Amino acid sequence: MKAIITISGLLFALFLGIAWIEGGKTPTPLSFVVPRNWPKPKYDLTSNPLTREGFLLGRKLFFDPRLSIDSTISCGSCHQQFAAFSTFEHNLSHGVNSSLTTRNAPALQNLAWQSDFMWDGGIAHLDLQPLMPFTAPNEMGETVAGVIHKLQQDADYPKMFRAAFGSPLINTQRLTKALSQYMLMLVSSNSKYDQVMRGEATFQLAEQLGYDIFKQKCSSCHKEPFFTDLSYRNTGLPVDETLNDYGRMTITGNPKDSLKFKVPSLRNVMLTFPYGHDGRFFSLLNVFDHYRRDMAVASTTDSLLQHKLPLSNYEIGQLTAFLQTLTDSSFLKNSMLAPDDNVPLPPSMHLHGT
Amino acid sequence: MNSITKQLFRFPLLIWLALLPLISFETHSSRPVTIIFKHKMGDRELQLFNETYTNPFGEPIIITRFKYYISHLSIAGSDQKETALSDKTFLIDESDPHSKTLVFTTPVTAPQSLSFVIGVDSVLNISGVQTGSLDPLNGMFWTWNSGYIFARLEGKSDSSHAPAHLVNWDAGGFRPPYNASRKIKLDLLNTTSPVITIEADLVKWFNATHAIHIAQSPLCHQPGRLAMQLADNYSTMFSVAP
Numbered sequence: 001m002k003a004i005i006t007i008s009g010l011l012f013a014l015f016l017g018i019a020w021i022e023g024g025k026t027p028t029p030l031s032f033v034v035p036r037n038w039p040k041p042k043y044d045l046t047s048n049p050l051t052r053e054g055f056l057l058g059r060k061l062f063f064d065p066r067l068s069i070d071s072t073i074s075c076g077s078c079h080q081q082f083a084a085f086s087t088f089e090h091n092l093s094h095g096v097n098s099s100l101t102t103r104n105a106p107a108l109q110n111l112a113w114q115s116d117f118m119w120d121g122g123i124a125h126l127d128l129q130p131l132m133p134f135t136a137p138n139e140m141g142e143t144v145a146g147v148i149h150k151l152q153q154d155a156d157y158p159k160m161f162r163a164a165f166g167s168p169l170i171n172t173q174r175l176t177k178a179l180s181q182y183m184l185m186l187v188s189s190n191s192k193y194d195q196v197m198r199g200e201a202t203f204q205l206a207e208q209l210g211y212d213i214f215k216q217k218c219s220s221c222h223k224e225p226f227f228t229d230l231s232y233r234n235t236g237l238p239v240d241e242t243l244n245d246y247g248r249m250t251i252t253g254n255p256k257d258s259l260k261f262k263v264p265s266l267r268n269v270m271l272t273f274p275y276g277h278d279g280r281f282f283s284l285l286n287v288f289d290h291y292r293r294d295m296a297v298a299s300t301t302d303s304l305l306q307h308k309l310p311l312s313n314y315e316i317g318q319l320t321a322f323l324q325t326l327t328d329s330s331f332l333k334n335s336m337l338a339p340d341d342n343v344p345l346p347p348s349m350h351l352h353g354t
Numbered sequence: 355m356n357s358i359t360k361q362l363f364r365f366p367l368l369i370w371l372a373l374l375p376l377i378s379f380e381t382h383s384s385r386p387v388t389i390i391f392k393h394k395m396g397d398r399e400l401q402l403f404n405e406t407y408t409n410p411f412g413e414p415i416i417i418t419r420f421k422y423y424i425s426h427l428s429i430a431g432s433d434q435k436e437t438a439l440s441d442k443t444f445l446i447d448e449s450d451p452h453s454k455t456l457v458f459t460t461p462v463t464a465p466q467s468l469s470f471v472i473g474v475d476s477v478l479n480i481s482g483v484q485t486g487s488l489d490p491l492n493g494m495f496w497t498w499n500s501g502y503i504f505a506r507l508e509g510k511s512d513s514s515h516a517p518a519h520l521v522n523w524d525a526g527g528f529r530p531p532y533n534a535s536r537k538i539k540l541d542l543l544n545t546t547s548p549v550i551t552i553e554a555d556l557v558k559w560f561n562a563t564h565a566i567h568i569a570q571s572p573l574c575h576q577p578g579r580l581a582m583q584l585a586d587n588y589s590t591m592f593s594v595a596p
Contacts, residue, residue, distance in 0.1 A: 048400075115480075122499040127482035131490055132497040144491045172491050173483040173565065251499050252579045253532060 027051035027164055030181075032112070035189040036198065038225055041112035043126055043184060048177045050184065053164040057119070058182030060160065063339035066139035067147050068096050075133065075179070076339060080103040082332055084268035085109065085186060091279025095138040102138075102243045104279035105273045106264060109188040109331070110226055119261045119277040121232060122251040126183060127176040144172055151175070173216040186337065188267050189225075195224075203325065210322025213315050215242045218266075220304060227326065229264035233302040236295030240278055247277065259301050267326050284323065288316045384459035387429065387439065388549045389468070391446050391454045392595065393420060395556045402448055410559040413513035413568045415521060420556065421447040422505035422588075423487075423494065426471040426537070433464045436469060443474055445487040445494065464545045468552075472589060473535025474502040476528040494526075499576060501528050503566055505588055506536060514572035521557065521568055525584040528579020534581050536589035543594055551595040558591040559584065 022310060030050040034041065048054075061067065063076040078093040079085040085108035087093045093105040103119055117123040123132060133139040134147055151157040151170050158168035164181075167175050193211075195201035221334075223229040232248040239246065241260060248257035261277045275281040281290060291309035295301070311319070331337075395402035395407040395417070406414050425443040428436040439458040442487045447453045478484055479501045494503045504526040511521050527534045542550060560566055563586040 120497075123497075124480040124500045125482045128490075128497070128500045131483075131495070131500075135497055148491070171485060171487050172489050176483045252529065253576075 006350075025163070026166075030055055030185075032184065033187075035187070035194070035225075038189070039113065041184075042115045043112045043180070045112075045184075048127070048180055050181050051164060053160070053186060054178050054181040057157075057160045057164045058178040058180065059337070059339070060156075061179050062182050066150050066154075067134065067142065069142045069146070070096055073140050073341040075130070078133075078139075079108050081334075081338055083107070083271045084277070084328075084332060086272045088271070089273070091274045091282075093139075095136070096141040099138040099141075102245055103277055104274060106262075107268060108183060108186050109265065109267055111186060112184045113226060114230060116230070116262075120247045120251050121262055126180045127173075129183075130176050130179050131172075144175075148172065148175065169353045182337075186331075188328040188331040190330045191267065193322075194225075196325070205323070206318050206321035207325050208322075210318035211325075211339065213318055214322050217309060217311070217315075218319070219263070221302075222266050227269075228263040229263065232257065232260040232262055234298075234300045235291075235305060236297050236301045236308070237261075237262075237276060237280070237290075238296045240280070243278055245278065252276040256300060262298070265325060268328055268332065269323050270327050271332065279341055284320060285316070288319070383531070384461045385463065386490075386548055387458045387460050387465070389456045390549065390551045391456075392551060392553045393448050393454075393556065394553060400448060400556060404478075408555060409568065411560065411565070411567050411569075413511055413560075415509045415513075415542045415568065416513040417507065417509040417556070419449070419506060419508040421445060421449075421453075421494065422472055423467050423474050423502060424470050424472060425475055426469070427456075427458070428459050429462050429465045430467045430469070431464055432466055435468075437462050442486075443478065443488055445492060453593075465542055466545060467539055467541050468594075469537060469539040469548060471535050471537050472498045472585075473504040473526070474528070475594050476533070476535075479528045482531075486519070496524075496526070501577065502526050504585070507556065511568045513568040515569065516537070516572040521572050522582055525574055525581040525588070526579050529577065532577040532579070532582055534577065534585040536585050538589055538592055540592060543596060553593050553595045554591070556591065559588050562587040562590040 028051055030052050032041070032045055032050055061075075063073050063074050065074040067074060067076065073094075073096055078087045080088050082088065087105040090185040091104055093101045093103065095101055106119065111117075112128055114126070115124070117126065117129045118132075123129050131144060134142050134144060148170050151161075157170065159176060161170050161178075162168040164178060182193060192201055192207075195205055219232070221229055221233060246258050248260035249255060251257075264272075264275075269284070273282060273284070275284070275287050281287045288311055291305070293308070295305065295308045297306060297308065369579040397403060397406070398407065400417065402419065402420070403418055405414065406416050408414055415589065421441055423445055427439040427444075429439055430436045437460060439460055444456060480487060485492060488502070491495070494506065495501070496503060503524045506525075507521070507523045509521045510519050512519060514521050516522070525534050540552070560568075566580075566583060568585065570581055576583060
């Protein structure tokens with residue numbers, strides 16, 4: 001009996017010793033700064049505390065094409081930083097084996113303030129989001145098990161998982177939490193518009209006139225400060241007969257949701273063209289012409305657009321000047337969000353707005 | 355051995371000794387309950403791949419996969435008060451014999467009924483990625499309309515007009531009005547036995563509240579009306595074996 005107690009005591013001491021050594025390598029917390037006057041994030045940061053190590057792991061995963069079945073496509077292939085993490089100049093985003101998706105990859109920004117993802121809102125949590133592109137045959141074409149297996153075989157990843165989560169275990173939860181840590185940091189809050197709102201800059205005349213028109217005609221759906229109210233609306237886009245994408249109805253099964261899609265944010269809108277869920281509009285002028293002339297108004301078209309959206313050429317000119325103020329070059333060029341970055345990350349990433 | 359090292363060894367020892375009586379106390383106050391799930395098709399024991407069964411509409415089927423989630427397991431004594439057996443969600447899988455036996459302990463001494471939900475709590479559908487039985491890796495998860503598949507019956511049938519004559523019935527969904535989780539309550543026959551055997555009869559999938567023909571509905575891959583009808587049907591498949 002005495003021997004058993006001694007052995008268990010020794011094991012316990014050993015455990016304490018290991019815990020003490022491991023404890024010396026706790027990850028460095030990374031602070032998440034909520035820009036001034038912005039609401040509280042919807043993402044529960046206590047469930048996935050941001051750390052420098054978790055962020056760096058997430059960033060490596062985001063830009064690693066090995067996560068696709070044939071090592072050709074990473075998250076970053078369709079979500080390019082210089083296009084506010086949308087696909088630059090492509091209407092439909094591409095997948096493995098020269099496949100095409102049925103949608104235009106949306107910009108990734110300010111995701112901490114969203115609770116539903118995709119154009120149809122089908123994905124109910126940021127951590128769940130990567131599972132879809134991993135496994136969709138026309139995106140990355142992998143299996144979750146396949147992704148995890150590749151990471152386990154890699155020389156660096158087990159070390160990085162250990163640094164971020166305390167042990168080299170790689171599972172679905174850790175993989176997706178790391179990706180979320182990177183994606184949560186994609187905060188765009190330093191455009192000229194933001195600087196004007198903070199009193200650090202002033203609009204030129206055309207920008208100010210455009211802002212006034214915007215508040216009158218656009219902001220009930222493209223609501224500040226995110227420039228979307230995150231609702232699903234039918235804006236009179238006739239269905240494309242080759243895609244047959246009915247949007248929100250596919251998720252809810254409710255005919256009233258036919259052809260409803262999430263209101264996209266207009267932040268960095270000059271870089272996120274083509275526009276629309278299927279990228280059918282190649283320029284802002286195409287979008288304006290849709291609203292003032294081409295809309296197919298039907299029973300499920302949004303109530304605010306039952307008479308289309310009259311816009312004069314003059315208004316379009318001023319609106320365009322205003323929309324240019326939503327470009328946030330400090331976000332588009334932030335080297336800490338870029339792949340293969342050698343700039344050391346400070347303990348607290350600098351985000352504007354405090 | 356210097357005094358600090360001695361202290362280091364003595365301290366955990368003390369905790370160890372202090373915890374020992376607690377552990378024995380815990381096991382003393384509760385009794386074990388073992389729940390065994392058995393799957394059958396009518397009066398025949400379920401065999402994956404090897405057997406051809408006939409459903410109530412005369413349609414043949416070879417079953418290749420059968421699994422479902424069980425949650426909110428609880429037991430009630432004569433006072434009808436439900437006491438949880440576990441807060442976990444279990445994946446019962448015909449192809450994994452270990453998954454079909456669940457062992458718990460309960461303070462309820464004379465259980466009269468057993469209840470559980472076939473499905474996954476809606477909170478767990480919207481709280482990020484889970485681990486263990488709920489790891490999306492287990493293939494019981496829809497990624498594009500995110501949420502768990504609650505129950506899955508798959509096979510082949512000459513009556514199916516789907517590609518490769520497949521029958522794929524994946525039922526689930528947590529968003530109203532198509533929440534496919536169903537609560538099941540079973541009265542126990544023998545209140546003294548520590549082993550409860552539950553039989554699930556797959557015939558009910560085809561014909562219970564609704565008549566669901568393979569020829570008409572060979573595929574269910576999303577939440578919606580068909581998933582709700584399948585859930586209505588399979589929620590009646592359980593009975594307590596004598």
